Amino acid sequence: MTKQVKVLAFDVFGTVVDWHGSIAAEVRKLKLPVDPDAFATAWRTGYKPAMARVRSGELPWTKIDDLHRLILNDILKDFQVNALSEPQIRDLNLVWHRLTPWADTVAGLTRLKSKFIIVTLSNGNLGLLAEMAKNAGLPWDLILSAEVFRHYKPDPETYLGVADIFDVTPDQVMLVAAHKDDLVSAQACGLQTAFIERPKEFGPQVVREDLQREEFTTYHAKDLNELAAQLGC
Amino acid sequence: MTKQVKVLAFDVFGTVVDWHGSIAAEVRKLKLPVDPDAFATAWRTGYKPAMARVRSGELPWTKIDDLHRLILNDILKDFQVNALSEPQIRDLNLVWHRLTPWADTVAGLTRLKSKFIIVTLSNGNLGLLAEMAKNAGLPWDLILSAEVFRHYKPDPETYLGVADIFDVTPDQVMLVAAHKDDLVSAQACGLQTAFIERPKEFGPQVVREDLQREEFTTYHAKDLNELAAQLGC
Numbered sequence: 223m224t225k226q227v228k229v230l231a232f233d234v235f236g237t238v239v240d241w242h243g244s245i246a247a248e249v250r251k252l253k254l255p256v257d258p259d260a261f262a263t264a265w266r267t268g269y270k271p272a273m274a275r276v277r278s279g280e281l282p283w284t285k286i287d288d289l290h291r292l293i294l295n296d297i298l299k300d301f302q303v304n305a306l307s308e309p310q311i312r313d314l315n316l317v318w319h320r321l322t323p324w325a326d327t328v329a330g331l332t333r334l335k336s337k338f339i340i341v342t343l344s345n346g347n348l349g350l351l352a353e354m355a356k357n358a359g360l361p362w363d364l365i366l367s368a369e370v371f372r373h374y375k376p377d378p379e380t381y382l383g384v385a386d387i388f389d390v391t392p393d394q395v396m397l398v399a400a401h402k403d404d405l406v407s408a409q410a411c412g413l414q415t416a417f418i419e420r421p422k423e424f425g426p427q428v429v430r431e432d433l434q435r436e437e438f439t440t441y442h443a444k445d446l447n448e449l450a451a452q453l454g455c
Numbered sequence: 456m457t458k459q460v461k462v463l464a465f466d467v468f469g470t471v472v473d474w475h476g477s478i479a480a481e482v483r484k485l486k487l488p489v490d491p492d493a494f495a496t497a498w499r500t501g502y503k504p505a506m507a508r509v510r511s512g513e514l515p516w517t518k519i520d521d522l523h524r525l526i527l528n529d530i531l532k533d534f535q536v537n538a539l540s541e542p543q544i545r546d547l548n549l550v551w552h553r554l555t556p557w558a559d560t561v562a563g564l565t566r567l568k569s570k571f572i573i574v575t576l577s578n579g580n581l582g583l584l585a586e587m588a589k590n591a592g593l594p595w596d597l598i599l600s601a602e603v604f605r606h607y608k609p610d611p612e613t614y615l616g617v618a619d620i621f622d623v624t625p626d627q628v629m630l631v632a633a634h635k636d637d638l639v640s641a642q643a644c645g646l647q648t649a650f651i652e653r654p655k656e657f658g659p660q661v662v663r664e665d666l667q668r669e670e671f672t673t674y675h676a677k678d679l680n681e682l683a684a685q686l687g688c
Contacts, residue, residue, distance in 0.1 A: 287622070339585065349621045352572065352597035364585035369620075370603055387602075388582045389520070 226394065227414055227453075230334055231366070231384045233375075233399035234344035234351065237418055238331075238446075239321035239358065241266060242425040248317045252310075256301045259425045264300065268293030273345060273374045283372055285347035291315045318346065319353040324420070328359055330446020333455040339363045343384055343397065345374050376407035385413075396440065398449065402432060405439055416441035416449055459627065460647055460686075463567055464599070464617045466608075466632035467577035467584065470651055471564075471679075472554035472591065474499060475658040481550045485543075489534045492658045497533065501526030506578060506607045516605055518580035524548045551579065552586040557653070561592055563679020566688040572596045576617055576630065578607050609640035618646075629673065631682065635665060638672055649674035649682055 235241045245265060246258035254261070272289040275281045294315055298306070306314065334340055341364040342351055351365045366384060373379040385392045392412030399405050400420040409415050417439045421430050435442045443449035468474045478498060479491035487494070505522040508514045527548055531539070539547065567573055574597040575584055584598045599617060606612040618625045625645030632638050633653040642648050650672045654663050668675045676682035 339589065341585070347620070348597060348599075348603075352574070352621075356572065356596050363589050364581060364598055366581075370581075387580070388585075 227338065227396045228390050228394045229339045229341060229384060229388050229396070230416075231341050231343035231381075231395055231397050231413075232331075233397065233401060233404055234342050234346055234354075235266075235321070236420055236423040237398065237400040238327050238342075238360065239323050239354065240422070241318070241321050242423060244321040245317055246425065248314070248320075252306075252314070254301075254303055254305075256303060259427060261297065261301060262425065264297045265290070265293055268296065277374055277377065285369055286318070286345055287315065287347055287350055290318055316353075319350050320357055321354055323358045323360065324445065326445040326447045328361070330450050331361055333450035334446065334453065335361055335363065337453065337455045339388065341366050341384065343375070343380060344368070375404060378407075378411050381408045381411040381413050398446075402436065402439075409438060414440040416443065418446065418449065419444050460571065460629045461623050461627045462572045462574060462617060462621050462629070463649075464574050464576035464614075464628055464630050464646075465564075466630065466634060466637055467575050467579055467587075468499075468554070469653055469656040470631065470633040471560050471575075471593065472556050472587065473655070474551070474554050475656060477554040478550055479658065481547070481553075485539075485547070487534075487536055487538075489536060492660060494530065494534060495658065497530045498523070498526055501529065510607055510610065518602055519551070519578055520548065520580055520583055523551055552583050553590055554587055556591045556593065557678065559678040559680045561594070563683050564594055566683035567679065567686065568594055568596065570686065570688045572621065574599050574617065576608070576613060577601070608637060611640075611644050614641045614644040614646050631679075635669065635672075642671060647673040649676065651679065651682065652677050 232238055242262045245262035249256065249258040249261050272293055276284055331340055340362060342362055343366050344351055345368045347369045348365060348367050351367055355362055355365065368374045368380060371379045371383040381397065382392060385395050393414055396414040396416055397405060397408035398416045398418060400418045400423060405415040405417060419433045421433060424430065441449060441452055443452055465471055475495045478495035482489065482491040482494050505526055509517050564573055573595060575595055576599050577584055578601045580602045581598060581600050584600055588595055588598065601607045601613060604612045604616040615625060618628050626647055629647040629649055630638060630641035631649045631651060633651045633656060638648040638650060652666045654666060657663065674682060674685055676685055
């Protein structure tokens with residue numbers, strides 16, 4: 223490490239919470255006539271293209287709750303789900319506020335919080351992230367979102383924005399994420415990086431083949447407890 | 456109440472933390488050759504005029520840490536304090552990150568959090584509020600700041616911004632504050648209001664004469680525990 227890290231900034235969807243398992247479980251509970259895993263995958267697959275429309279300027283600033291709803295409208299058509307009322311669709315869209323943490327998340331974050339400032343750096347909107355934290359007991363020191371910076375990751379304004387908010391240099395911030403493209407972008411802005419293996423992120427049927435340690439990450443851990451141990455917490 | 460309140464938004468300086476007592480104590484510890492109470496008062500007195508320069512457009516967006524520093528430079532001159540080094544001045548400026556809560560604050564917030572989403576709505580910047588919460592153990596669900604809205608209170612964008620973030624109507628948000636001008640502005644935007652008496656806000660020598668109950672506030676309480684009891688927490 224060149225400088226002492228002060229702030230750990232966490233990617234959220236997939237790194238901290240299990241979006242696939244949470245959505246599939248909710249779809250199963252609703253007894254929708256669809257494959258719950260395929261439905262969860264389809265919803266998430268629409269996410270990056272939707273943000274790309276905002277990043278390119280094709281859409282004005284649109285928060286993730288609203289992008290999730292646009293995608294949901296499409297996939298309900300694709301999966302030929304016609305039985306849901308408008309209030310039911312609205313409630314289903316809020317499943318993203320109710321995502322459940324991985325088994326190590328709360329304990330790991332609590333350990334890391336003892337030594338570092340722990341913040342989110344998520345494309346999820348502030349209301350979504352606040353309700354998720356309240357539901358799941360996530361002990362953030364600060365919830366930061368693309369909504370604060372009016373830029374979605376991987377725009378540099380997001381990674382550099384964290385350093386600016388705490389008046390530290392970029393290398394005093396470490397991005398913690400389960401996605402290598404996010405880490406590469408953070409590193410290009412001068413942040414330190416920690417990769418977390420999340421083998422089940424894409425559901426029980428998908429074997430992730432990108433979990434190997436990379437030269438370019440500062441830390442590599444199986445979960446947040448292991449990261450806490452590596453960082454001396 | 457017309458609608459059920461979902462979000463309590465708290466003013467911070469004076470309502471949640473004791474800025475006067477904290478600053479006077481730190482000035483006393485530094486053994487500066489000044490009256491600690493007068494110094495604290497002078498620093499805070501520069502606050503609204505400094506924000507007014509941003510609100511009017513005379514200054515570009517400037518965060519409170521930087522406005523505090525501009526005011527501090529002036530009052531160090533006025534009080535003829537010449538003995539501090541640049542790192543000492545920088546550290547003194549961060550006293551606002553270390554303000555201590557009133558005796559009822561942590562218990563009261565914890566009770567209120569059991570039934571409501573509790574957020575800050577402060578002109579303090581995000582880094583300041585996050586470090587204050589970490590130091591003082593303030594259990595916010597979300598830290599919101601003028602910095603998020605790029606508008607200082609009492610601009611309507613701040614009060615209405617809270618409702619927008621949680622996708623609720625303005626009357627589902629209640630501003631909790633020890634300052635009637637803040638509550639009047641919030642109410643003009645349709646928020647509900649709770650006044651908290653903070654008789655010692657301006658230090659031991661100042662008797663506040665504006666603590667009486669007003670017709671226009673929805674709630675009026677001696678402290679946050681009393682508000683929690685009034686709201687059934």
